[in-house]
Amino acid sequence: MTIELRPTELQAEILGTFGSIFAKEASIERVRAAEPMGHDASAWRRLCALGCLEVAVPGAAESASSLPETTALAGLVGRHVAPVPFLESVAVARLLAAAQHPALPDVLRGERVITFAPRTLGSGPQVVPAGAVADGVLVIRDGAVLLVTRTPDRAAWAANLGSSPVAVLDLDSERGDVVAADGEIWRRLLQDWRLHLAAALAELASRALEIGAEQARSRKQFGAPIGAYQAVSHRLADLATMVDAARLMVAKAAWARELGRGDAPVLGEMAWVQATRTSEDASSATVHFLGGYGITEEYDAQLYFRRAKAWALLGGGRRAGIDRLAVGLLG
Amino acid sequence: MVFAISMAAAGDSVDFDDDELNAFSDEVAQFLQEFVGEAELRRIHLQGDGHDAEVHRLLAQQGWIAGPWPTAHGGLGWSPFQAMAFRLGLRRGGYPAILLATSTFVGHVIQQLGSDFHKAEVLPALASGEAVICLGYTEPDSGSDVMAARTKAVLQGDEWVIDGTKMFTTGAHLARYTFLLARTDPDVAKHKGLTMFLVPLDTPGITINPVRTISDERSNAVFYDGVRVHDRWRIGDLHGGVHVLALALQIEQGTSFLTDLECLYSASLAWARASAKVEDPVVRGAIAELALDIELSKLLLEQGVWRRAAGVPDEGRGPMSKLFSSERLIEHTGVMLDLMGEAGCLISGTHGAVGSGEAERLYRFAPGTTIYGGTSEILRSRIAETGLGLARSRG
Numbered sequence: 264m265t266i267e268l269r270p271t272e273l274q275a276e277i278l279g280t281f282g283s284i285f286a287k288e289a290s291i292e293r294v295r296a297a298e299p300m301g302h303d304a305s306a307w308r309r310l311c312a313l314g315c316l317e318v319a320v321p322g323a324a325e326s327a328s329s330l331p332e333t334t335a336l337a338g339l340v341g342r343h344v345a346p347v348p349f350l351e352s353v354a355v356a357r358l359l360a361a362a363q364h365p366a367l368p369d370v371l372r373g374e375r376v377i378t379f380a381p382r383t384l385g386s387g388p389q390v391v392p393a394g395a396v397a398d399g400v401l402v403i404r405d406g407a408v409l410l411v412t413r414t415p416d417r418a419a420w421a422a423n424l425g426s427s428p429v430a431v432l433d434l435d436s437e438r439g440d441v442v443a444a445d446g447e448i449w450r451r452l453l454q455d456w457r458l459h460l461a462a463a464l465a466e467l468a469s470r471a472l473e474i475g476a477e478q479a480r481s482r483k484q485f486g487a488p489i490g491a492y493q494a495v496s497h498r499l500a501d502l503a504t505m506v507d508a509a510r511l512m513v514a515k516a517a518w519a520r521e522l523g524r525g526d527a528p529v530l531g532e533m534a535w536v537q538a539t540r541t542s543e544d545a546s547s548a549t550v551h552f553l554g555g556y557g558i559t560e561e562y563d564a565q566l567y568f569r570r571a572k573a574w575a576l577l578g579g580g581r582r583a584g585i586d587r588l589a590v591g592l593l594g
Numbered sequence: 595m596v597f598a599i600s601m602a603a604a605g606d607s608v609d610f611d612d613d614e615l616n617a618f619s620d621e622v623a624q625f626l627q628e629f630v631g632e633a634e635l636r637r638i639h640l641q642g643d644g645h646d647a648e649v650h651r652l653l654a655q656q657g658w659i660a661g662p663w664p665t666a667h668g669g670l671g672w673s674p675f676q677a678m679a680f681r682l683g684l685r686r687g688g689y690p691a692i693l694l695a696t697s698t699f700v701g702h703v704i705q706q707l708g709s710d711f712h713k714a715e716v717l718p719a720l721a722s723g724e725a726v727i728c729l730g731y732t733e734p735d736s737g738s739d740v741m742a743a744r745t746k747a748v749l750q751g752d753e754w755v756i757d758g759t760k761m762f763t764t765g766a767h768l769a770r771y772t773f774l775l776a777r778t779d780p781d782v783a784k785h786k787g788l789t790m791f792l793v794p795l796d797t798p799g800i801t802i803n804p805v806r807t808i809s810d811e812r813s814n815a816v817f818y819d820g821v822r823v824h825d826r827w828r829i830g831d832l833h834g835g836v837h838v839l840a841l842a843l844q845i846e847q848g849t850s851f852l853t854d855l856e857c858l859y860s861a862s863l864a865w866a867r868a869s870a871k872v873e874d875p876v877v878r879g880a881i882a883e884l885a886l887d888i889e890l891s892k893l894l895l896e897q898g899v900w901r902r903a904a905g906v907p908d909e910g911r912g913p914m915s916k917l918f919s920s921e922r923l924i925e926h927t928g929v930m931l932d933l934m935g936e937a938g939c940l941i942s943g944t945h946g947a948v949g950s951g952e953a954e955r956l957y958r959f960a961p962g963t964t965i966y967g968g969t970s971e972i973l974r975s976r977i978a979e980t981g982l983g984l985a986r987s988r989g
Contacts, residue, residue: 472982497974
């Protein structure tokens with residue numbers, strides 16, 4: 264009779280191997296160099312060459328692995344605020360695999376970036392995550408999932424809060440090839456997307472908190488480290504609690520989804536709400552604890568602060584998650 | 595080169611659920627419903643003692659009081675997870691179990707630091723449910739600053755003479771012993787001059803006065819006036835109270851108000867469905883956020899228990915469970931009562947009370963949860979110091 268919260272050996276191995284790759288390919292210098300568009304093609308090529316997406320698709324690599332491992336990778340994306348379209352690609356790869364679509368191998372190898380337009384077509388231009396670097400966009404029209412092929416268009420990039428390679432695209436009149444005829448696969452795509460975003464945001468929050476705690480240990484005012492003042496340390500303690508809760512919630516949601524449990528959708532929405540609120544709170548507190556430096560471009564805290572909110576918005580925002588959670592609980 | 599995963603994933607998984615634990619928790623809750631019954635449990639609750647001798651003995655007959663103890667001491671050798679499931683089952687079944695909890699964990703302390711006399715005299719009485727133990731740390735002038743205790747114990751021959759006052763000694767009027775922290779050397783640093791005793795509460799010179807709380811609980815002020823106890827009732831070393839206390843606090847960890855949040859959820863859901871408020875987006879949002887915080891409270895509790903079971907250093911994780919669940923209980927009870935409107939103020943049993951008056955009851959119960967067993971401020975400091983490596987902010 265027990266509950267086991269230790270990372271699996273597979274998760275630990277992935278975190279170990281990819282952790283050092285992210286540290287190099289998505290170092291804070293590389294993140295800054297990729298601003299403002301937020302895309303590092305060389306880093307993405309390297310990560311794909313090492314199989315970061317093969318991990319996402321059971322059967323694509325020799326070993327079968329999935330959500331517990333892909334969410335661990337998503338966590339690395341968040342922790343490093345990595346300028347690569349992993350979060351979009353992993354959700355898309357799972358859809359393409361489910362639909363047995365021939366574009367999957369190219370996506371896994373990083374030769375194509377296929378993203379998706381979150382909103383049902385028919386209402387004009389919309390914000391498309393990774394839209395500025397994608398050569399394919401999955402869309403949903405009349406209940407069917409289509410793949411719209413296009414030339415990557417960096418000019419379509421839209422300046423945004425999170426230095427993300429988003430584009431505002433009007434896809435209403437685009438023609439596409441049918442990928443799947445049912446809407447269920449689309450619902451799963453959005454759930455996968457938000458689960459991986461949540462995983463990224465939980466680790467983004469964890470990293471932001473580390474920066475805040477480091478500041479509280481080293482910055483002295485009135486002759487003492489500011490962390491010796493309870494107004495500072497207690498807020499950090501509350502955030503540490505929220506960060507732990509976010510990481511646990513994400514891990515549980517991934518576990519439940521992987522097992523296909525009935526409570527997986529509700530747990531997924533809980534992970535979304537918890538990760539979005541925690542990353543926003545932790546990164547804004549860290550900016551605050553850095554004082555005036557926090558709001559300068561030169562300090563790193565702002566990189567996390569801007570992305571925390573922007574990524575939450577790209578996933579549809581927190582309020583919509585609370586509404587979906589209520590539907591899951593109350594009908 | 596594609597990253598090759600060498601490890602077989604089979605049989606190696608994170609696991610967030612355990613059917614046996616759930617079943618055990620249900621078994622305990624059902625046991626209470628079956629052998630004690632709803633009406634009696636309600637009477638026990640309103641009596642406010644946090645204990646009932648009859649129920650306690652029934653639980654002892656199952657071997658459950660000493661469940662977490664090693665078999666060598668008459669226990670069942672439960673894992674920390676089984677002990678957690680038992681506690682959750684008691685609370686979900688509607689039994690307050692305050693003295694049960696203190697008796698079990700002081701029993702643990704006795705096993706580790708007690709003398710042969712303590713083990714022979716006290717442990718069997720605890721395991722059989724005949725005796726229970728209450729805690730005597732808090733004083734009128736020292737709560738969070740527990741090491742500042744002023745109740746003094748002076749050695750005369752082989753007896754200690756104890757004088758002073760303890761506050762909020764819940765269960766003192768029912769317990770056989772109090773686990774008493776006393777000052778044995780007033781001339782050294784405050785944490786160096788303390789000693790722990792197990793004081794039989796029938797000793798002459800002890801006066802127990804009831805203190806009623808706003809949440810139907812009875813606590814006590816306990817006055818010690820020339821109380822003489824033999825040195826064999828000392829626990830641990832002379833002036834070693836700080837070490838005994840540290841061990842006791844460590845064992846006591848794993849508190850959560852998860853079940854009270856669950857209770858609020860049931861009451862809120864029942865009210866929302868009955869009143870058609872379940873369609874109101876604000877109510878729906880409040881219920882959803884409460885459900886989220888219940889899940890998070892569960893995870894934080896499990897994380898603390900898991901660390902203990904796995905031998906991973908706590909690093910502030912135990913305090914997170916109590917801090918989060920108690921603070922959220924205050925927040926959510928306030929929000930839910932507000933949504934319930936005027937009738938929210940009606941007490942259980944009153945005509946027109948909303949959701950059986952549970953939200954109102956919990957609103958009165960919630961403020962205590964951020965105080966006893968370590969205030970939120972103390973817990974935050976422990977998380978900041980042990981989890982984040984920040985400087986100590988108190989003496």
